[in-house]
Amino acid sequence: MQLRLHNSLTRRTETFVPADPARVTLYVCGPTVYNYVHIGNARPSVVFGLLARLLKRLYPNVVYARNITDVDDKINAAASGAGVPITTITDRYTAAYHEDMARIGADVPDVIPHATDHIAQIIAMCERLIASGHAYAAENHVLFNVDSYADYGRLSGRSTDDMIAGARVEIAPYKKNPADFVLWKPSSPDLPGWESPWGLGRPGWHIECSAMAEAHLGDTIDIHAGGNDLMFPHHENEIAQSTCAHGGKVFARYWLHNGMLTFDGRKMSKSLGNVLVLHDLLDRYPAEVLRFLLLKGHYRQPLEWSDTTLQQSRATLDGWYGVLRDLADIDVPPDHMEVPASVEAALLDDLNTPDAFAAVAGLANAARAARSADEKRDAKAALLGAGRLLGILQQDAEQWFRQTPSGKVIDEVEIERLVGERAAAKKARNFAESDRLRDALLAMGILVEDTAQGPRWKTVSTDDRAV
Missing domain, CATH: 3.40.50.620 (HUPs)
Known part of the structure; x- marks a missing residue:
């Protein structure tokens, strides 16, 4: 093409x-x-x-x-x-x-x-x-x-x-x-x-x-x-x-x-007088969220900037990084990270980044559905290859979720201590203390998710805390 x-x-x-x-x-x-x-x-x-x-x-x-x-x-x-x-x-x-x-x-x-x-x-x-x-x-x-x-x-x-x-x-x-x-x-x-x-x-x-x-x-x-x-x-x-x-x-x-x-x-x-200075925005949001939003719409069209579009961009990247975090134990050599044909075809069509991101969403879905080790490796490689060309998904997935909404890394030692205390309180069936610690963490912008592998946490924005 x-x-x-x-x-x-x-x-x-x-x-x-x-x-x-x-x-x-x-x-x-x-x-x-x-x-x-x-x-x-x-x-x-x-x-x-x-x-x-x-x-x-x-x-x-x-x-x-x-x-x-x-x-x-x-x-x-x-x-x-x-x-x-x-x-x-x-x-x-x-x-x-x-x-x-x-x-x-x-x-x-x-x-x-x-x-x-x-x-x-x-x-x-x-x-x-x-x-x-x-x-x-x-x-x-x-x-x-x-x-x-x-x-x-x-x-x-x-x-x-x-x-x-x-x-x-x-x-x-x-x-x-x-x-x-x-x-x-x-x-x-x-x-x-x-x-x-x-x-x-x-x-x-x-x-x-x-x-x-x-x-x-x-x-x-x-x-x-x-x-x-x-x-x-x-x-x-x-x-x-x-x-x-x-x-x-x-x-x-x-x-x-x-x-x-x-x-x-x-x-x-x-x-x-309605400008948003990039230098300031980079101190308030992860740079990758800003990049994703700038590429989200077709380049020839106007692009609406709002808190909603920022939240949507962060949520999309959270979902894709979540897939990579779930596949963290799957090793992918760098030379396996080829750009999928669907992503390249979209970009060859007048830089159609909306279609390219739709293709990435499909790759993420395929990675979620992968069952065998080979399927998971190939799916992760495709997702990382697409991200490398688009300039996204290149961070460590665990670190992605351990940054504040402004993109800064937080005090993980303190967070882990509170998450551990919450887990211990929940195990002791002290639900009042467990809920108190959950709410304290949420107030800090930390959402704790209970999974089969144990508690897992991630940062959330102010608007997400009420969810």
Whole structure:
């Protein structure tokens, strides 16, 4: 089965055919590092990191790039507000972003370009665009001439008037067309700046990605991906300036866009004030629960974020880890953990993670029903193989149940002591003491289950304690 992807440019799901199977290229728009990212910003890193993982199963050489935007007006404002140098802000939040991505299991890109390391390439691209008539200098700015590119608007499907209104563009006297966008802009002494043919200045946001993609992946890349909120103006402008800078060559052959996270039915965004910061969420919930929820819905669809969906995600993972805990005595060599065909087929169908998780649920059911040692080994191997590709079920099953809802490991010695006291009280038919200890443990977030093999405990969330 071949990989099929929904191409935002053609609005069709197409069979993926790389330009060069010996070097497949993927570029994903990364963060602007002026603060901690919100959970919605993590979705493209998780989803398209999974795509990179899948591509690496199919092709011998995949180059996955995800950039860091470390020069931007939002960064300038944050540094000014804090009274610190720009690099204090960018260094801090770049490190925090990498730490948070590692915790949530997002695949590490092969290349992580920083905009400030590519100023020379950005200036060179501006010069080529001016020389070819696709850009012009005016009042220490360099602007892209939208009228020079006939296909402007093809990706987003917007008319020029709609794009001007939607982008809330600056109507500046030095622009030939209100839709013309900035490639380079002047910097005052208090702002980051680099010497250029147009004076001290800094790049516009859009050309940064074009220059970084060109430097590391070439003039034409196979897949460009990011959130659908970037389709216009960012990706539209990337296409225009890159195509024109490269003499008409196609910039990206496939465009993939993930849907936004919603909270109470509204898009999650800093401007609406309804964001949930990933750094904080990782201290409140197990990282794997957050990853599972980000992959639970199809990547192209909006994803509703709520306490209910979090609880459902934790419950699903609890069920699957419960199967692995029941099979703890079954040894599975790592080379037996192959990816089941049903899971891979789902992902090859435009990263259909809902179908992939449905296949995992089937594997878990098969593992529960397994009777012979061979059946149990094969079923456990399939479940672990599926989890390894999806980035789940890789923890020790017993430890999974012995972490708090925030993902932190608890004081097992104390818990075991109380569980033992409860078992002794129950054996002595002191049911009042047994119930007291049960309730004390539940108040601590510990649910004790009596099984044929003896008492077994696990952590539960606050909402589960009343059950």
